Amino acid sequence: MKIRFTPEQEAFRAGCASWLQQQMEGPFADIRGIMSQTFRADRRLEWERVLGQARWSVIGWPEKYGGRDASLAEQVIFAEEYARSGAPGRVGHLGTELAGPTILHFGNDLQRERFLLPIAKGEEFWCQGYSEPNAGSDLSNVRTRARLEHGPNGPEWVIDGQKIWTSLAQFADWCFVVCRTEEGTKGPAGISYLLVPMKQKGVTVKPIRQITGDAEFNEVFFDGARTKAEYCVGNPGEGWKVAMGTLAFERGVSTLAQQMTFRNELERIVEAAKSNGAASDPLIRQRMAEAWVGLRIMRYSALRMLSRATTGSLGGEALTYKLHWASWRKKLGELAMDVAGAPGELCVGEGYELADLPYLYLFSRADTIYGGTNQIQRNIVAERALGLPKEARGDR
Numbered sequence: 001m002k003i004r005f006t007p008e009q010e011a012f013r014a015g016c017a018s019w020l021q022q023q024m025e026g027p028f029a030d031i032r033g034i035m036s037q038t039f040r041a042d043r044r045l046e047w048e049r050v051l052g053q054a055r056w057s058v059i060g061w062p063e064k065y066g067g068r069d070a071s072l073a074e075q076v077i078f079a080e081e082y083a084r085s086g087a088p089g090r091v092g093h094l095g096t097e098l099a100g101p102t103i104l105h106f107g108n109d110l111q112r113e114r115f116l117l118p119i120a121k122g123e124e125f126w127c128q129g130y131s132e133p134n135a136g137s138d139l140s141n142v143r144t145r146a147r148l149e150h151g152p153n154g155p156e157w158v159i160d161g162q163k164i165w166t167s168l169a170q171f172a173d174w175c176f177v178v179c180r181t182e183e184g185t186k187g188p189a190g191i192s193y194l195l196v197p198m199k200q201k202g203v204t205v206k207p208i209r210q211i212t213g214d215a216e217f218n219e220v221f222f223d224g225a226r227t228k229a230e231y232c233v234g235n236p237g238e239g240w241k242v243a244m245g246t247l248a249f250e251r252g253v254s255t256l257a258q259q260m261t262f263r264n265e266l267e268r269i270v271e272a273a274k275s276n277g278a279a280s281d282p283l284i285r286q287r288m289a290e291a292w293v294g295l296r297i298m299r300y301s302a303l304r305m306l307s308r309a310t311t312g313s314l315g316g317e318a319l320t321y322k323l324h325w326a327s328w329r330k331k332l333g334e335l336a337m338d339v340a341g342a343p344g345e346l347c348v349g350e351g352y353e354l355a356d357l358p359y360l361y362l363f364s365r366a367d368t369i370y371g372g373t374n375q376i377q378r379n380i381v382a383e384r385a386l387g388l389p390k391e392a393r394g395d396r
Helices: 007-025 041-053 072-084 093-106 109-120 239-250 254-276 282-309 316-340 356-364 374-385
Strands: 126-129 145-151 154-163 174-180 191-197 203-208 217-228
Touching (some): 093 126, 093 191, 093 239, 126 217, 154 174, 174 239, 191 239, 254 356, 316 356
Parallel strands (some): 126 174
Antiparallel strands (some): 174 191, 203 217
């Protein structure tokens, strides 16, 4: 897919770049360039609200739901300029990039009216209830269960089970939960997609401290948690299609912002190599060049995916994308540490605070695991993209 920008679109680029620059050099300069997902959380949440007030949060959404009805090209431009400005990673991204588009595409009018504006305005934040201790890359093995009961407020789903590796759950108001609602079913059958409030007695969140010192991930326990019967997206028992649609949106326009963030990381490595003399090593220079080539390939793959992402379906290019970027970034992290050298093995400041390059190295070790391991990704490519025979499993 090729995207050519018209003079009007370049004017749009100048406008959003100017606004972002004003914010990052002015009132939000203190959070510019932050790599951690949880650092300065109060300011990050404030930033989400400012984006919403200016209608920059979800520009591709309809105006009635807080967007700008932006074209695909304008969404691409804003994603690129957002990353180029050094603005921090979006703590609201699970709502704006996953829950919101899923509700727009698969939800009903009641759900759209209830949830979309609070997401767009930065008033409500979301987390993703997919992975479980025994259902990570194999999502269809979920054991969290929900049953319909008649509660004091009418019919309600009652949820019991556990989710793990739930990003930013400690800040979330809502969680989209994939759970089993039909007894005796296996695999994708009998799964529903529920929207569950997090601030209730039956929900417990326990942060997981990571090797980076951060606590982005959490365990979430549902013990009789409740949500309204009408907060099931799609038909009960048919949530697998909705869950797969969410993953398709995950590989949408946001992938361009992701690769711009990766470019910023590569530029930091290049700057460090020039500063400390590591750039004089021809092997380091060769690895930096290879990283740049891989980044360009990533961009072209992201552009190809955009032709399908808005329909909630996954094409072959989307099935290979995670495998490619995760492997690439893991190598980038190794390059970062080789450039940093011995000083990169030391923490700076009080507590467990890492400089940018060591942080990148440690965090990138997880890239080939979360969101589906590289081994699982290769199976997906073989079975779904190439049509090869499915891997033998005991439950088939």
